[in-house]
Amino acid sequence: MLINHIVFSKRNRGVLLLQQELVRFLEDFASKQSVFVNKKVFTPSYKPEFIPHRNSLIEQIAKILAPILKFEKPSNLFIYGKTGSGKTLSVYDVIATFNSLSAEKNIPIKTVYVNCKLRGSTDTEYRLIAQLAREFGKVIPATGLPTEEVYKLFFSAVDSSNTAVILILDEIDELTKKTGSEVLYNLTRINEELQKSFITLVGISNNLNFVETLDPRVRSSLSEEEILFPPYDAAQLQDILSGRAGEGFAKNALDAGVIPKCAAYAAREHGDARRALDLLRISGELADRSNGKKVTAVHVDLAEDKIDRDRILDAIAAQPKQAQATLYSVIFASSGRQSAVLTGGVYECYKDICSGIGLRPLTQRRISDIISELDMLGIITARVISKGRYGRTREIVVPKTLQTPVVKSLLNDALGI
Numbered sequence: 350m351l352i353n354h355i356v357f358s359k360r361n362r363g364v365l366l367l368q369q370e371l372v373r374f375l376e377d378f379a380s381k382q383s384v385f386v387n388k389k390v391f392t393p394s395y396k397p398e399f400i401p402h403r404n405s406l407i408e409q410i411a412k413i414l415a416p417i418l419k420f421e422k423p424s425n426l427f428i429y430g431k432t433g434s435g436k437t438l439s440v441y442d443v444i445a446t447f448n449s450l451s452a453e454k455n456i457p458i459k460t461v462y463v464n465c466k467l468r469g470s471t472d473t474e475y476r477l478i479a480q481l482a483r484e485f486g487k488v489i490p491a492t493g494l495p496t497e498e499v500y501k502l503f504f505s506a507v508d509s510s511n512t513a514v515i516l517i518l519d520e521i522d523e524l525t526k527k528t529g530s531e532v533l534y535n536l537t538r539i540n541e542e543l544q545k546s547f548i549t550l551v552g553i554s555n556n557l558n559f560v561e562t563l564d565p566r567v568r569s570s571l572s573e574e575e576i577l578f579p580p581y582d583a584a585q586l587q588d589i590l591s592g593r594a595g596e597g598f599a600k601n602a603l604d605a606g607v608i609p610k611c612a613a614y615a616a617r618e619h620g621d622a623r624r625a626l627d628l629l630r631i632s633g634e635l636a637d638r639s640n641g642k643k644v645t646a647v648h649v650d651l652a653e654d655k656i657d658r659d660r661i662l663d664a665i666a667a668q669p670k671q672a673q674a675t676l677y678s679v680i681f682a683s684s685g686r687q688s689a690v691l692t693g694g695v696y697e698c699y700k701d702i703c704s705g706i707g708l709r710p711l712t713q714r715r716i717s718d719i720i721s722e723l724d725m726l727g728i729i730t731a732r733v734i735s736k737g738r739y740g741r742t743r744e745i746v747v748p749k750t751l752q753t754p755v756v757k758s759l760l761n762d763a764l765g766i
């Protein structure tokens with residue numbers, strides 16, 4: 350709020366006064382005790398010591414991979430479940446145990462973790478295999494070799510290492526989206542090429558239908574064993590939050606209703622522990638910002654609103670230009686109106702905007718489809734109504750959260766208006 354004033358005010362004296370106010374705010378903020386004692390426990394990379402409600406799943410993973418401790422090849426394993434159900438955390442936990450056992454008992458095990466969602470090293474088959482070969486000490490140029498050659502170098506490096514390898518491909522569906530499933534076919538056949546080493550694959554995905562999209566040969570090989578991570582319920586989320594709150598917040602910094610409310614909100618969607626933890630962290634940040642000494646249920650409501658708003662902004666930013674122009678037109682056509690706008694009115698606006706920014710206009714039918722896609726994403730609400738013999742149209746309502754300067758400036762920037 351203060352910063353907005355500084356950016357937009359043109360009167361220097363006013364700016365100076367506000368700057369002084371801001372400096373005072375920052376000084377107060379710095380001197381005030383935070384509700385947090387260790388905010389690091391809320392960062393995505395933090396690994397908690399206790400992982401409640403995942404004991405039996407962790408045990409299942411460990412038992413499937415256990416033969417590796419005798420240098421026997423375990424089955425490949427496919428782990429799936431909705432986002433925030435603890436898949437990555439649980440696999441990390443098992444891998445940490447195997448790594449320390451292998452060091453302690455001198456067993457030649459190597460674990461390689463690849464997050465296929467990260468851009469760069471998994472964008473093409475070449476890059477992925479080159480990265481894996483580098484893990485085994487090979488020097489591979491960023492481009493230039495035939496992919497087959499990179500595979501050969503990788504195979505020979507693995508084989509001469511005399512190692513039992515666990516290769517974890519997290520967010521594996523992102524890999525096939527980028528490269529196709531050929532790479533998985535090759536990886537699942539890799540042991541046919543190895544004599545002194547072997548590789549066990551652990552694929553992880555939050556796309557519940559992923560394996561069904563695979564070629565049957567890849568599918569049966571990747572999911573020799575399968576483990577489903579169910580979503581958490583509200584009570585389980587409360588346990589997870591309590592554990593993290595104990596490490597991250599000052600004593601008595603949380604009102605009694607805070608954790609149950611964060612858990613209930615996160616459980617209402619699909620039991621996503623990441624969302625529950627984000628809610629708790631943002632509630633704490635809002636309490637700090639409002640100079641409160643305690644986090645209350647009101648902060649949780651504000652945090653929930655903020656997360657929803659941010660999610661909508663992210664969704665808008667990720668839309669293609671035509672969808673952004675359509676949304677801009679919907680907002681423009683409905684600004685200052687009490688009632689809903691119809692597709693026809695939006696289309697007129699859209700054509701004007703297209704000619705203003707030099708965008709090739711799509712047909713009204715296509716814009717109508719885009720409007721229903723924006724509706725499905727929860728960005729706007731569009732209801733089909735019948736206009737008798739004039740056919741059907743859509744009645745579009747723009748939520749208040751979209752009628753803000755932040756959304757307008759995001760769309761202005763995206764469309765170059």
Ligand SMILES: Nc1ncnc2c1ncn2[C@@H]1O[C@H](COP(=O)(O)OP(=O)(O)OP(=O)(O)O)[C@@H](O)[C@H]1O
Pocket residue numbers: 392393395396397399400401402403430431432433434435436437438439554555589622623626
């Ligand atoms: N049982 C648990 N105990 C403590 N923290 C947990 C637990 N389950 C999940 N978390 C925390 O919730 C967040 C999400 O967990 P994780 O990354 O393992 O989810 P995921 O199933 O891999 O989700 P995605 O499919 O989106 O990758 C992490 O911060 C993790 O530390």
Ligand SMILES: [Mg+2]
Pocket residue numbers: 436437438519
């Ligand atoms: Mg994960």
